[in-house]
Amino acid sequence: MPAPHTPDPFGERLGEATARIRDAITAVAASNPVVVIDGRSGAGKSSLAARVARAWPLRTPVQLLALDSVYPGWDGLERGAEIARESVLRPHGRGLIGIWRRWDxxxxxxxxxxxxxxxxxxxxxxxxxLTPASAGLADVTVWVDGPRDSRRRRALERDGDGFRSHWDMWAAQEDAHIARHDPQGLAQLSIVTP
Structure with a gap:
C-alpha cells in the first residue's frame, strides 16, 4: 500500500515558483541569463535558487552565487550586495570574468x-x-517573502543558535534595504511562501 501523501505547502510553493522562473528564463532567449533572487531571511531564497539551478532550462550549466558566502559578517548585508553587484554582476554584463571572495x-x-x-x-x-542597480543587470528578478514566524523558524532550524542572537540585527538591515530600494517593486516575480 502506498504511503499517504504528506502535504508540503512550502515545497509545493517553491515548485510552482521554480516553474515560473524557468519560464521567465526561457522567455529571455539569452545564452547567459542572469537571475537575481532577493527576499527576507528564511523565506526560501536559497532553496528556490537551488531548485532553479537544478531545473535550469539551458544546455549550458548555470553558476550560483549565494550572498551568504560573500557578506562580510553579520552587519554586512549592504556590503555583500555591493560586492556581488560590482565584482560579479557588472563584469558579467560586460562579458568579463567576475571574481568574488568567500567570507570565512x-x-x-x-x-x-x-x-x-x-x-x-x-x-x-x-x-x-535586488536594488535598482542590480535589477538593471538582471534578466529575471524575484522577490521571496513569507510570514515572519515561519521565516524565523526555518532560518533558525537551518542556521541554529549561531543566527538566533543576530536575528534582530539582520532583520533591521533587511528593513533598511527594503525601505531604501523597494526590492519587491523591482521584482518581475513575487513569491510568497507559507
Missing part, C-alpha cells in the same frame, strides 16, 4: 577567490541582492 565566518576574514564565467548563466541570491 569563523575567521571573520576573506578566504579563497572564485571566478564567474560571463558566457554562462548566473543566479545571485540573498538578502539585499
Amino acid at each position: 565566518w569563523e575567521r571573520e576574514e576573506e578566504a579563497e577567490a572564485h571566478a564567474v564565467d560571463p558566457a554562462l548563466g548566473l543566479i545571485v541570491e540573498g538578502c539585499g541582492a
